[in-house]
Amino acid sequence: MKRVKTVIVGAGLSGIYAGYLLTKKGDDDFIILEARDRIGGRIETFNNSFDLGPTWFWPEMQPALSRLIDTLDLETFDQYDTGNMLFEIDPHIPPRRTNGYHSSPQSKRFIGGVSQLVSTLANQITPDKILLNSLANSIAIDDCQIIVSCESTNNQQHSLISAEQVLLALPPRLVIDTLKFSPALPQELSNQWHQTGTWMASHAKYVAIYDQPFWRESGLSGSAQSRIGPMVEIHDASMPEEKAALFGFIGLDAKTRKTLGKDQLTDLCRDQLVRLFGDDAKQIKADFLKDWSQEALTATPADLNPSHAHSPAPSFMVHQGDWKDRLLGIGSEWSNQFPGYLAGSIDAVEKSLIRSSTDQKRKAPDAG
Ligand SMILES: Cc1cc2nc3c(=O)[nH]c(=O)nc-3n(C[C@H](O)[C@H](O)[C@H](O)COP(=O)(O)OP(=O)(O)OC[C@H]3O[C@@H](n4cnc5c(N)ncnc54)[C@H](O)[C@@H]3O)c2cc1C
Numbered sequence: 001m002k003r004v005k006t007v008i009v010g011a012g013l014s015g016i017y018a019g020y021l022l023t024k025k026g027d028d029d030f031i032i033l034e035a036r037d038r039i040g041g042r043i044e045t046f047n048n049s050f051d052l053g054p055t056w057f058w059p060e061m062q063p064a065l066s067r068l069i070d071t072l073d074l075e076t077f078d079q080y081d082t083g084n085m086l087f088e089i090d091p092h093i094p095p096r097r098t099n100g101y102h103s104s105p106q107s108k109r110f111i112g113g114v115s116q117l118v119s120t121l122a123n124q125i126t127p128d129k130i131l132l133n134s135l136a137n138s139i140a141i142d143d144c145q146i147i148v149s150c151e152s153t154n155n156q157q158h159s160l161i162s163a164e165q166v167l168l169a170l171p172p173r174l175v176i177d178t179l180k181f182s183p184a185l186p187q188e189l190s191n192q193w194h195q196t197g198t199w200m201a202s203h204a205k206y207v208a209i210y211d212q213p214f215w216r217e218s219g220l221s222g223s224a225q226s227r228i229g230p231m232v233e234i235h236d237a238s239m240p241e242e243k244a245a246l247f248g249f250i251g252l253d254a255k256t257r258k259t260l261g262k263d264q265l266t267d268l269c270r271d272q273l274v275r276l277f278g279d280d281a282k283q284i285k286a287d288f289l290k291d292w293s294q295e296a297l298t299a300t301p302a303d304l305n306p307s308h309a310h311s312p313a314p315s316f317m318v319h320q321g322d323w324k325d326r327l328l329g330i331g332s333e334w335s336n337q338f339p340g341y342l343a344g345s346i347d348a349v350e351k352s353l354i355r356s357s358t359d360q361k362r363k364a365p366d367a368g
Helices: 013-024 063-071 115-122 172-178 187-195 254-260 262-277 342-367
Strands: 006-009 030-033 076-078 084-088 096-098 108-110 134-142 145-152 158-163 165-168 180-182 204-210 220-226 231-236 244-250 286-291 327-329
Touching (some): 006 145, 006 158, 013 030, 013 115, 013 342, 030 134, 204 262, 220 262, 231 262, 254 286, 262 286, 327 342
Parallel strands (some): 006 165, 134 180, 165 327
Antiparallel strands (some): 145 158, 204 244
16 A cells, blocks of 8 residues: 555646645655546646636736746736627627726736646646546545545556545535545535535636637627627637637536537537627637536536535534544635635645644644
8 A cells, every 4th residue: 555644636726736835845745646637627728728717817816826827937918808899689689899898907817828837836746746547536544544545547446545634636515526534524514515616617618719810800809798699708818929719608507508519509609709700700720618517527416507606615624523634625615715716726725734734743742
């Protein structure tokens, strides 16, 4: 059986940031288990440019994330919003053109997409510490040690890892739905975690790539809002001075999307772009539809109903019983400041690691 001090479950931004901070502290006695065949979790960028998950951060509101981006020397740019925006209200009336608006505070994007953030952090972690295709399925206390049982998604082989603490770097609701705890977690905490919605898990995004940002030439920002759909909110998704694109959030609920199917929904999105931006919008070089509600490693059945508000952060630690001080929630939804956001991952990880080192210092005199 492999033995480490810390097992981190999940290699999204939270898990990778925790691994990065531990590495920086000189503590390399950890392992990150990731069930997917890639790191990033809800962060996914295709063609090294176009974000299918998160797109924006807001440096004026999110100083810790902003400092991290500076430290990593990542290049960022302002969301393009110069020009008019379009409104579609009635299928029988052409879209209305109105003054656009500048986001305030300024929303920023990453050159190369949000994946740049997570891959740059991961590059500073020893590669063999990140185990891809490794699904954690149970966590038990046995004779004072924690045993994490994990299954390879390649060959279904099981392995056991013994640890002193486990950092849960995944959404709280997914923890309850997919991991078995022995002994069971306190019921109240388990309910709280299950009631915490996973931000954007019910959503789907469509991206269309073009040779040129042709809408800009006619004074359009690329932003649009629609009551007809299927996209309800559309934005320019181009990279500066290269690859042009538009992206939109689909307004149909997860069940309707599933019934329609990917091909039909993609056709409807293509038609909508032509309706809004004219015949030039037919010249799509490539497009992509990502439905997060169909990703079992993000969404649970409880996430299929869209949630328009961020759930308040639940308790990130167990206050009583066998699990006390051994299990810490570090996924973005555990952040009090920015629950569900990229900045929430940074906040949740820092809060938990500070707590964890305080606990260790408290225990040290007894150990001696
Ligand atoms: C469409 C969309 C748009 C968004 N837009 C924005 C935005 O513009 N700005 C913003 O700030 N935020 C946005 N977000 C939210 C942002 O993506 C998340 O807050 C952030 O990525 C959460 O990171 P995380 O590591 O906490 O969780 P996740 O990214 O969910 O990572 C959890 C990881 O755990 C893995 N995992 C799950 N179960 C297991 C298991 N049993 N064993 C091993 N591994 C497991 C998963 O595969 C995943 O890699 C958006 C999200 C989506 C989906």
